């Protein structure tokens with residue numbers, strides 16, 4: 001299958017598995033433990049029924065939306081995805097460029113392969129930087145200063161990963177950072193020659209932002225141990241104030257799944273919160289993200305902007321989340337599959353697919369603008 005015959009995100013996913021070694025795909029695809037929450041995210045979204053409305057004159061549809069006060073061409077952003085640069089050579093640059101061309105925000109992960117400076121040099125508009133809070137305050141302050149110097153317009157503080165939920169496939173994996181061919185992986189890697197030629201011969205293969213800080217990430221198990229020792233489990237809401245002092249621009253708090261937490265987050269002065277369970281990668285057994293969205297939106301939607309992620313694979317899913325109270329969404333794996341399949345062109349394809357699906361859904365639901373998508377556009 002070629003990119004021009006790709007019809008949906010699932011097609012991109014199939015192409016991704018064809019091109020990228022199983023150990024890397026395992027890291028991208030997995031949810032934590034029994035993957036109950038991972039499955040629930042997609043299942044519960046699919047169970048939200050959209051009202052079909054006919055002859056409603058939904059012409060000249062407008063998909064633009066303001067996200068944290070900035071006009072965006074579409075009501076979604078690209079979520080931070082660690083190790084995107086192992087999907088495709090300079091993957092974070094490719095994704096950032098595709099987002100810029102599509103007129104939507106791109107979020108660079110702390111644990112990216114390309115560094116903040118690499119991405120800043122490759123785009124012309126500001127992107128967002130996602131921060132994981134580590135014990136070494138000097139290092140965090142330095143990362144924040146680097147994001148400021150790179151003109152990042154928002155800091156996305158991820159609060160749902162102070163310990164790592166285990167993903168079983170990562171335990172079995174032979175993936176190392178930088179990736180290397182060794183006895184355990186030789187067959188799986190050499191069966192993906194275009195990935196070898198593209199990623200393995202590339203210049204950037206380590207964690208660009210934390211290079212030299214992660215001792216011995218020989219494999220995903222030692223990476224997990226590093227997170228266990230460096231991520232600050234004692235992080236509290238007081239530390240958000242510490243970040244605020246160093247980051248005067250917009251702050252987004254990502255990883256909220258509880259009404260009480262949402263209330264506290266709204267009081268921090270953040271521009272937005274992201275209702276998210278990290279794509280089912282952290283607390284297995286947690287509710288699906290979409291099932292929590294209406295309660296959180298009811299509780300704090302008038303105090304803070306609500307973003308939503310976890311499970312979005314279609315434009316219909318974006319519509320569902322907007323109808324249930326989100327002002328905008330983030331997509332994770334949906335664009336990652338595109339990146340794996342074809343780099344920047346693949347990410348552009350993923351964005352285009354979701355945008356077109358959203359547009360057709362709006363037409364068939366009798367809606368012309370994003371603001372008209374509300375609970376009344378859903379079946380009860």
Ligand SMILES: Cc1cc2nc3c(=O)[nH]c(=O)nc-3n(C[C@H](O)[C@H](O)[C@H](O)COP(=O)(O)O)c2cc1C
Pocket residue numbers: 027028029041079080081082083109110111130158254276277278279280281309310311312330331332333334
């Ligand atoms: C492979 C992978 C890596 C991720 N890395 C990060 C990360 O570095 N920082 C972060 O805040 N979230 C990370 N996430 C979570 C995403 O930002 C987002 O919340 C999630 O992918 C949304 O679910 P979806 O993939 O079903 O769209 C990651 C997700 C995946 C799939």
